[in-house]
Amino acid sequence: MKSFQNILIYGLGLMGASLSLSLKKKNLAKKITGVVRSEKSKLKGIELNIADEIFTEKQFLNQSWNQFDLIVFGLPVDLTCEKILLLPLNFSGVITDLGSTKKEIIEVVENKFSTSHNYISSHPMAGSEQTGLEFAKDNLFESKLCILTKPKNFNEVVFVELKQFWESIGSITIEMNASEHDEVLTYLSHTPHILSSILVNWAYQNKKVQEKTDSFPFPLTGGGFRDMSRIAGSNPEMWDAIINSNKKNIIQSLKEFKEEINKLAQELESGNSKEDFWKEYFNNSRKSRSKILKLKE
Amino acid sequence: MKSFQNILIYGLGLMGASLSLSLKKKNLAKKITGVVRSEKSKLKGIELNIADEIFTEKQFLNQSWNQFDLIVFGLPVDLTCEKILLLPLNFSGVITDLGSTKKEIIEVVENKFSTSHNYISSHPMAGSEQTGLEFAKDNLFESKLCILTKPKNFNEVVFVELKQFWESIGSITIEMNASEHDEVLTYLSHTPHILSSILVNWAYQNKKVQEKTDSFPFPLTGGGFRDMSRIAGSNPEMWDAIINSNKKNIIQSLKEFKEEINKLAQELESGNSKEDFWKEYFNNSRKSRSKILKLKE
Numbered sequence: 001m002k003s004f005q006n007i008l009i010y011g012l013g014l015m016g017a018s019l020s021l022s023l024k025k026k027n028l029a030k031k032i033t034g035v036v037r038s039e040k041s042k043l044k045g046i047e048l049n050i051a052d053e054i055f056t057e058k059q060f061l062n063q064s065w066n067q068f069d070l071i072v073f074g075l076p077v078d079l080t081c082e083k084i085l086l087l088p089l090n091f092s093g094v095i096t097d098l099g100s101t102k103k104e105i106i107e108v109v110e111n112k113f114s115t116s117h118n119y120i121s122s123h124p125m126a127g128s129e130q131t132g133l134e135f136a137k138d139n140l141f142e143s144k145l146c147i148l149t150k151p152k153n154f155n156e157v158v159f160v161e162l163k164q165f166w167e168s169i170g171s172i173t174i175e176m177n178a179s180e181h182d183e184v185l186t187y188l189s190h191t192p193h194i195l196s197s198i199l200v201n202w203a204y205q206n207k208k209v210q211e212k213t214d215s216f217p218f219p220l221t222g223g224g225f226r227d228m229s230r231i232a233g234s235n236p237e238m239w240d241a242i243i244n245s246n247k248k249n250i251i252q253s254l255k256e257f258k259e260e261i262n263k264l265a266q267e268l269e270s271g272n273s274k275e276d277f278w279k280e281y282f283n284n285s286r287k288s289r290s291k292i293l294k295l296k297e
Numbered sequence: 298m299k300s301f302q303n304i305l306i307y308g309l310g311l312m313g314a315s316l317s318l319s320l321k322k323k324n325l326a327k328k329i330t331g332v333v334r335s336e337k338s339k340l341k342g343i344e345l346n347i348a349d350e351i352f353t354e355k356q357f358l359n360q361s362w363n364q365f366d367l368i369v370f371g372l373p374v375d376l377t378c379e380k381i382l383l384l385p386l387n388f389s390g391v392i393t394d395l396g397s398t399k400k401e402i403i404e405v406v407e408n409k410f411s412t413s414h415n416y417i418s419s420h421p422m423a424g425s426e427q428t429g430l431e432f433a434k435d436n437l438f439e440s441k442l443c444i445l446t447k448p449k450n451f452n453e454v455v456f457v458e459l460k461q462f463w464e465s466i467g468s469i470t471i472e473m474n475a476s477e478h479d480e481v482l483t484y485l486s487h488t489p490h491i492l493s494s495i496l497v498n499w500a501y502q503n504k505k506v507q508e509k510t511d512s513f514p515f516p517l518t519g520g521g522f523r524d525m526s527r528i529a530g531s532n533p534e535m536w537d538a539i540i541n542s543n544k545k546n547i548i549q550s551l552k553e554f555k556e557e558i559n560k561l562a563q564e565l566e567s568g569n570s571k572e573d574f575w576k577e578y579f580n581n582s583r584k585s586r587s588k589i590l591k592l593k594e
Binding site for chain 2: 125126127128144145172174176180183184186187188189192193194195196197198199200201202203204205206208209210212213214216217218219220221222223224225226227228229230231232233234235236237239240243244247250251253254255256257258260261262264265268269276278279280281282283284285286287288289291292293294
């Protein structure tokens with residue numbers, strides 16, 4: 001695998017910082033430079049030895065992009081798009097991001113680079129309900145999927161290098177185009193995140209739930225609810241950007257989910273369901289789950 | 298605590314069998330007798346040493362209920378109601394169940410016993426996505442909530458004994474009446490189970506998800522989806538009974554969930570959301586989650 005001399009991770013949040021630690025653990029970069037938003041994050045990053053050199057965004061303004069041979073944007077999608085506009089057109093290194101939606105990023109890249117370029121978009125499907133570099137883990141990407149998306153005019157050598165880069169820290173790579181990516185992720189990540197966030201608000205809005213919860217020192221939930229609510233409300237800024245960059249798919253998927261709720265509510269209200277209606281529904285769910293998670297039945 | 302001489306666990310599924318193992322581990326019963334449906338489960342139960350004596354339902358028909366000083370029904374709600382009708386009116390021991398809804402069970406108990414009786418209903422909020430005694434665990438109830446519900450004419454001494462019984466295997470007890478229980482559990486367990494089951498079907502119904510999932514050797518999901526789908530479709534028989542015994546609350550809660558989806562879909566469609574709409578929504582979710590799960594913010 002190509003080894004990088006000076007990697008820039010622009011945005012040392014949970015994802016960017018975990019990438020830095022993963023690379024350091026495997027000795028895959030000679031030097032890693034990180035950019036953070038605040039002075040406070042910079043101090044925290046230095047204390048936790050997240051990168052070899054850390055700049056705040058302001059401090060980084062004087063720096064040249066050309067000193068790096070790999071640039072990774074670890075930012076919300078909207079900010080990633082803004083930064084892409086600042087890149088030098090003749091940048092000779094590899095460029096990527098960690099964005100959770102692809103359509104906007106790929107559009108910006110294709111508008112920016114009208115001839116051959118070194119940008120390939122990445123979506124490592126790892127994360128946590130926690131936010132910030134203090135929760136970074138050096139094994140966050142191990143055995144996790146990383147989806148690679150090629151803009152027009154991409155450089156084939158760079159694609160191979162980036163694929164190897166992710167595989168070298170233990171990720172499993174797959175390629176999808178931007179439209180496929182955004183549609184598939186709508187169902188497997190974006191809208192589930194919204195549903196988990198609805199779940200906790202909806203439950204806590206119930207007066208009885210609120211009264212009983214507030215008056216008892218322990219949570220009234222079992223493991224099912226706890227699992228379903230794990231990602232609820234996590235990283236509002238990142239998710240705001242995801243939702244706003246994938247609206248059309250999300251609206252469509254919400255409608256479908258609502259239709260499915262309607263169907264089941266009507267079934268319950270009708271009072272004349274087939275005897276095995278629910279058993280069949282749940283058996284079907286079990287099968288769908290096994291298919292999606294690749295479990296043996 | 299009162300120690301029981303001969304406990305009957307009628308229904309050695311995951312829950313009943315785990316109760317038996319928990320009691321054995323702590324030496325809290327002189328003898329435990331179990332009842333299972335099939336000969337196959339009986340052999341499995343003997344092999345795994347789940348109880349001291351195991352009958353099939355058919356074999357148990359000749360047995361007297363009066364030989365036991367504690368009877369626990371580990372059955373789906375509808376079958377629990379059927380068995381309650383068979384109990385002798387003058388039964389001197391303690392009787393309980395592990396039912397996930399209370400209204401039907403309490404009604405049957407109150408109709409059956411018009412004077413003082415020893416029945417208190419229990420709902421240990423523990424479980425697993427797995428079904429059957431082979432998945433039983435001797436620590437399933439440790440640090441888990443157990444909700445106790447008193448029918449009319451219950452015996453106060455029995456209530457205290459049963460509370461101590463659950464606490465002796467590590468559970469945290471709380472008391473709720475049947476109507477409170479069924480309403481609170483609608484939001485924290487029953488409808489979330491349905492939503493998780495909808496989630497996997499809805500996702501796998503999408504053609505692109507199906508195509509990409511089926512053609513790739515690894516699952517395309519991140520941890521969020523995996524967590525949210527854990528309970529999808531588990532134990533169809535038990536959940537069929539839960540849903541059918543708590544229809545009214547579940548219908549109401551599904552309508553509310555649908556309304557919340559509507560609100561968010563409209564917000565997305567309108568295209569003129571407040572700038573911070575989603576950040577506020579997710580921050581609110583985060584707060585609801587912390588309240589429900591009793592997390593420190």
